[in-house]
Amino acid sequence: xxxxxxxxxxxxxxxxxxxxxxxxxxxxxxxxxxxxxxxxxxxxxxxxxxxxxxxxxxxxxxxxxxxxxxxxxxxxxxxxxxxxxxxxxxxxxxxxxxxxxxxxxxxxxxxxxxxxxxxxxxxxxxxxxxxxxxxxxxxxxxxxxxxxxxxxxxxxxxxxxxxxxxxxxxxxxxxxxxxxxxxxxxxxxxxxxxxxxxxxxxxxxxxxxxxxxxxxxxxxxxxxxxxxxxxxxxxxxxxxxxxxxxxxxxxxxxxxxxxxxxxxxxxxxxxxxxxxxxxxxxxxxxxxxxxxxxxxxxxxx
Amino acid sequence: xxxxxxxxxxxxxxxxxxxxxxxxxxxxxxxxxxxxxxxxxxxxxxxxxxxxxxxxxxxxxxxxxxxxxxxxxxxxxxxxxxxxxxxxxxxxxxxxxxxxxxxxxxxxxxxxxxxxxxxxxxxxxxxxxxxxxxxxxxxxxxxxxxxxxxxxxxxxxxxxxxxxxxxxxxxxxxxxxxxxxxxxxxxxxxxxxxxxxxxxxxxxxxxxxxxxxxxxxxxxxxxxxxxxxxxxxxxxxxxxxxxxxxxxxxxxxxxxxxxxx
Numbered sequence: 001x002x003x004x005x006x007x008x009x010x011x012x013x014x015x016x017x018x019x020x021x022x023x024x025x026x027x028x029x030x031x032x033x034x035x036x037x038x039x040x041x042x043x044x045x046x047x048x049x050x051x052x053x054x055x056x057x058x059x060x061x062x063x064x065x066x067x068x069x070x071x072x073x074x075x076x077x078x079x080x081x082x083x084x085x086x087x088x089x090x091x092x093x094x095x096x097x098x099x100x101x102x103x104x105x106x107x108x109x110x111x112x113x114x115x116x117x118x119x120x121x122x123x124x125x126x127x128x129x130x131x132x133x134x135x136x137x138x139x140x141x142x143x144x145x146x147x148x149x150x151x152x153x154x155x156x157x158x159x160x161x162x163x164x165x166x167x168x169x170x171x172x173x174x175x176x177x178x179x180x181x182x183x184x185x186x187x188x189x190x191x192x193x194x195x196x197x198x199x200x201x202x203x204x205x206x207x208x209x210x211x212x213x214x215x216x217x218x219x220x221x222x223x224x225x226x227x228x229x230x231x232x233x234x235x236x237x238x239x240x241x242x243x244x245x246x247x248x249x250x251x252x253x254x255x256x257x258x259x260x261x262x263x264x265x266x267x268x269x270x271x272x273x274x275x276x277x278x279x280x281x282x283x284x285x286x287x288x289x290x291x292x293x294x295x296x297x298x299x300x301x
Numbered sequence: 302x303x304x305x306x307x308x309x310x311x312x313x314x315x316x317x318x319x320x321x322x323x324x325x326x327x328x329x330x331x332x333x334x335x336x337x338x339x340x341x342x343x344x345x346x347x348x349x350x351x352x353x354x355x356x357x358x359x360x361x362x363x364x365x366x367x368x369x370x371x372x373x374x375x376x377x378x379x380x381x382x383x384x385x386x387x388x389x390x391x392x393x394x395x396x397x398x399x400x401x402x403x404x405x406x407x408x409x410x411x412x413x414x415x416x417x418x419x420x421x422x423x424x425x426x427x428x429x430x431x432x433x434x435x436x437x438x439x440x441x442x443x444x445x446x447x448x449x450x451x452x453x454x455x456x457x458x459x460x461x462x463x464x465x466x467x468x469x470x471x472x473x474x475x476x477x478x479x480x481x482x483x484x485x486x487x488x489x490x491x492x493x494x495x496x497x498x499x500x501x502x503x504x505x506x507x508x509x510x511x512x513x514x515x516x517x518x519x520x521x522x523x524x525x526x527x528x529x530x531x532x533x534x535x536x537x538x539x540x541x542x543x544x545x546x547x548x549x550x551x552x553x554x555x556x557x558x559x560x561x562x
Contacts, residue, residue: 065525066370067369067370068370068371152558152562155558155561155562156551156554156555156558159554159555159557159558160550160551160554192543192544192547193543193547195543196542196543196544196547196548196551197551199542199543199548200548200551200552200555204555204559299547299550300543300544300546300547300550301543301544301547
C-alpha cells in the first residue's frame with residue numbers, strides 16, 4: 001500500500017493508494033476523488049455540518065463490494081469531530097461529523113465515495129430541517145419521468161405557499177427538498193405531510209406516480225418515497241459523488257433549467273459529472289444554500 | 302443464601318487443577334413483570350409475525366439472516382452456526398498472569414465468583430492467598446453458553462473472583478495507552494508463586510480475539526461471495542390520507558395546479 005502525508009491546517013493526514021483507479025470503466029483515481037472533494041469542499045461542507053455521517057465505502061472501487069459504516073472508525077485521527085447518537089438498545093454510538101476540510105479529505109481517503117446524511121443535525125435529532133421527496137423511477141421509467149413529477153410537485157407545493165429545491169440523485173432519480181428550518185418541526189409532521197402529498201399525487205396522476213414501495217407497483221412509474229422523512233433515514237448529500245460507472249454527482253438544478261431539460265427530453269443532460277460540478281459551483285455558487293436557511297412552516301400538521 | 306452454580310469444572314494453570322463452580326457475583330435489582338391478558342390473566346406468549354403475509358409464523362419456518370446491506374440478507378443455518386461455535390469446555394485455563402491495575406476498567410464486563418467444589422478447598426485457599434500476596438490476576442479463556450470469553454481471575458475477600466472481559470475489538474476507544482510493566486517482589490519462594498512469575502505478562506488485550514465472532518464473520522464473508530443475498534420484500538407503506546384539512550387544501554391546490562398547466 002502506498003502512503004503519503006499531507007499537512008492541512010497544521011494537521012498531518014495520511015493518504016493511501018492515491019493512484020488506485022476506483023472508477024475503472026471510466027478512469028477516476030483516488031487522487032482525482034480527493035481533488036474533487038477539495039474543490040467542492042466549501043459548497044458541500046455546510047450541508048454536511050453537524051450531521052451524523054454514514055460512510056459508504058468502496059475500498060476496491062465502484063465495481064466491487066462496498067459496505068456501510070455508521071460508527072466512526074476507531075482509527076480516526078484525534079481531531080475528527082464526533083457525536084454520540086442514542087441507540088434503541090443500550091450504548092450510544094459514536095458517529096463522525098464532517099465539519100472541516102481535513103475530515104472531508106480523510107473520509108474520501110477511506111474510499112467513502114458516497115456521503116449520506118440524515119435530515120436532522122446531531123444536536124436536534126428530532127428536528128428535520130427540511131422535508132424531502134425522493135423520486136425514484138421504477139423499471140421502464142427514468143429521470144425524465146422524475147422531472148415531470150418534480151415539476152408538478154413544485155407547483156403543488158408552491159400553491160401551498162412552500163418553496164422547494166431540486167437536485168439530481170446522481171443515479172436515476174431526483175430529490176425535491178422543502179426547507180423548514182424551524183425548531184418546532186418534527187418528523188411526525190414531515191411524514192404526515194409528505195405522505196398526504198404522495199397520496200394526492202398518486203390519485204391525480206395514477207399513470208405516472210405511485211406511493212407504493214413494492215417493486216411490482218413501480219413499473220414505468222415514479223415512486224414518491226415520502227418515508228425518507230424519518231430520523232433513522234439518510235439521504236445522499238448534495239454535491240456528493242455517486243458510485244456508478246462514471247463519477248456522477250448529486251447536484252442541484254434550477255427549476256427553470258429542469259423545465260428546459262425535461263422539454264429537451266435527453267436524460268443524459270440531466271446528469272452532472274465532477275468537472276461540470278466544479279465549474280458550475282464556481283460560477284453560480286451554492287444554489288442549494290436556501291435549503292439550509294429558509295424558514296417555512298408546513299400548514300395543517 | 303445458597304449459591305447456585307451456573308458452571309462447574311476446574312481452574313488450572315501450570316500443574317495445578319482445582320475443581321470449582323462458577324456463581325453469580327451480582328443479582329440485578331431490576332423488577333420484572335410478566336405480560337398478561339387483561340381479560341383472563343393468561344400469560345401471553347411471543348409469536349413471530351410476517352408483515353408480508355400478515356400471519357403468525359411457525360417456529361419451523363423461521364430462519365436466520367445477517368443483514369449485509371439494508372434489506373439484503375445472507376442466510377445462516379443452525380448447523381453453520383454450530384460449526385463456528387467453540388466446544389464446551391470444562392476448564393478455565395489460566396494462560397498468563399497480569400497486573401490487574403493495568404486493565405482499564407472499560408474492559409470489565411460481568412463479575413462472577415469461583416467457589417471450590419468438593420476436594421478442592423485446600424488448593425483453592427492456597428491459590429487465593431498466593432494471588433492476594435502477589436497481587437496478580439490470571440488471564441484465561443473460557444467457554445460459557447457457546448461463547449468464548451476472555452476472563453480475569455483475581456483474589457478478592459478470600460475468594461476467587463472471575464470477571465469476563467470485553468475483547469479489544471469491542472472497545473470503542475482509540476489511543477489505548479500502552480501498558481506499563483508489571484513488577485513482582487519476590488516474597489515467597491513457593492512453586493505456585495514461581496509459576497505465576499513465569500507466566501506473568503503485560504496485559505495485552507489485542508492478543509485475544511473473540512474466536513467465534515471472527516469465524517462467523519469469515520463464514521458470512523465466504524457465503525456472501527458464493528451466493529447472492531436474499532432480499533426482503535418491502536413492507537407496504539402507502540401514501541394516503543392525512544388530516545382532513547390538509548387533504549382538502551391539497552385537493553384544492555392540485556385543482557389549481559391542473560388548471561394552470
